Amino acid sequence: MSLIKNNPMRGGNKFKLGVFGANADGCLSITKHPDRWMAEWDDVVAAAQISDRAGLDFFLPLARWKGFGGETNARHISYETFTFAAALSGLTQQIALFATVHTLIVPPVYAAKALATLDHASHGRAGLNMVCGWNQPEFDMFGLTKPDQVYDQGKEWFEILKRTLSGEAPFDFKGDFFDLKGVCGAPGSVQKPHPITLSAAFSPPGRDFAAAACDCIFTTFNTHEDAAATIADFRGRVEKADGNAGLFAPVHVVCRPTTTEAEDYYESYAVTQTDNAAVDQHMxxxxxxxxxxxxxxxDLYRKRFAGGAGSYPLIGTPGQIADEMIRLNQLGFGGLALSFVNPKDELPYFCDHVLPLLTEAGLRQ
Ligand SMILES: Cc1cc2nc3c(=O)[nH]c(=O)nc-3n(C[C@H](O)[C@H](O)[C@H](O)COP(=O)(O)O)c2cc1C
Structure with missing residues (x-):
């Protein structure tokens, strides 16, 4: 029986923080800036270990198979996420390690086995981020076409994954998308009934899928006002589904000693030195x-797409960023997935200066 460590995604900090996208070039940014993240493996390990030692809660990769063109072909480099997380499990101590998985591309029985392996190797620190997907040129690489009812496929996929992970006796499954016979999987996951699950989505069907089946939706917003509306809408769906899913969001961060330094850096990487052709194609x-x-x-937020793939910007001093995080928590977010132009270089300052302010505010231990 594998030893279970405390998974920081279960309990622990009231407001959870992790790093998003360090498995891919640029992280979430689209830029030609010399600090640009190239996802060199040793840099990835360094960023994961800084996050782990600082007590961040999770390390979350994105799932990408193709670049967005332009001069940099942004995101043409990315590591496969189960093997990424498993490799990091031997190099970290406490942080939760997610895999981000396209339900259309990876068969659910294979995903269950890979997730169980990660959960054992990490002593219960595995997490699964399901992406039902959108990017047809990526699906073309696998000879697949995105179905119209992509979340119906996701529901069947997740049901099979859970049953496989539970280690139940061999079962058959017949649905609209899968017709499987004699499915079994051992060992089951260390976390029971299964590792923590996120679903990255925004649309009403995506919200319903996450509300009914997942621990958390991972979703986007533009302003405090629309975040409040999204949160209220999602909570209504959770209540209707009798679930208890929370909400996480991605953000891009530039944290500097002064506001001017932070804003100047943001302007330089996301405007002056952005890769405009790649931003155009991505959008x-x-x-x-x-x-x-x-x-x-x-139309409103091109800079945010260059700066962080359309996520919300947190640009400023440690105090300004902590205040904004407190506000987002008050609105209803249970956590944020952070991206930086260069996580290895920028995490130490962020962790040393922002985390203590959140502890003081009672959001983190
Ligand atoms: C915060 C967030 C992160 C996402 N991350 C990925 C990703 O890593 N890879 C991917 O292919 N799609 C990703 N997606 C796309 C979703 O999986 C989904 O396909 C897309 O949001 C369209 O579905 P929707 O209309 O239900 O939102 C992400 C979406 C959101 C909101």
Whole structure:
């Protein structure tokens, strides 16, 4: 029997923080800035270990198979996420390690086995972020077409994964998307009934899927006002589904001793030195194929797409960033997934200066 460590995603800090996207070039940014993250493996390990030692709660990779073109072909480099998390499990002590998985691409029985392996290797620190997906050129690499009812496929996928992880006697499954015979999987997961689950989504069907089945939705917002509306809408769906899912959001962070330094750096990497062609393609593809953002966001917030793939910006001093995080927690977010232009270089200052303020505010231990 594997020894279970405390998974920081279960209990612990009231407001959870982790790093998002360090498995891919640029993290969430689209930039030609010389500090740009190239996802070199030793840098990834360094960033994960800084996060682990500082007591951050999770390390969350993104799932990407193709770049967005332009000069940098942003995101053409990315590590596969189960093996990424498993490799980091031997190099970290306490942090939760997520895999981000396309339900359309990875068969659920394979995903269950990989997740169980990660959960054992990490002594119960595994997490699963399900992405039902949007990017047809990526699906073309696998000879797949995104179905219209992608979340119905996701529901069947997740049901099979859970049953496989539970170690129940061999079972058959017949649905609209899967017809499986004699499914079994041992060992089951260390965490019972299964590792922590997120679902990255925005649309009403995506919200319903997460509300009914997951521990958390991982979703986007543009302003405090629309965040409040999204949270109220999602909570209504959770109540209807009799679930207890929470909400997490991605943000991009520039934390500096002065506001001017932070804003100047943001302007330099996300405007002056952005890769405009890659930003154009990223936004055009998302506009056409993904419901992950409010349609108005593409016109209003180009800088945010260059700065952090359309996530919310946290730009400023440690005090300003901590205040904004406190506000987002008050609105109803249980955690944030942080991206930086260069996580290895920027995490130490962030952890040393922002985390103590959140502890003082009672959001973290
Ligand atoms: C915060 C967030 C993170 C996401 N991360 C990924 C990712 O890593 N890879 C991916 O292919 N899609 C990702 N997506 C896209 C979603 O899986 C989904 O396909 C997209 O949001 C469209 O579905 P929706 O209309 O239900 O939101 C993400 C979406 C959100 C909101």
């Amino acid at each position: 055009a593809m998302k506009k056409k194929m993904s419901g992950s953002h409010d349609p108005a966001a593409y």
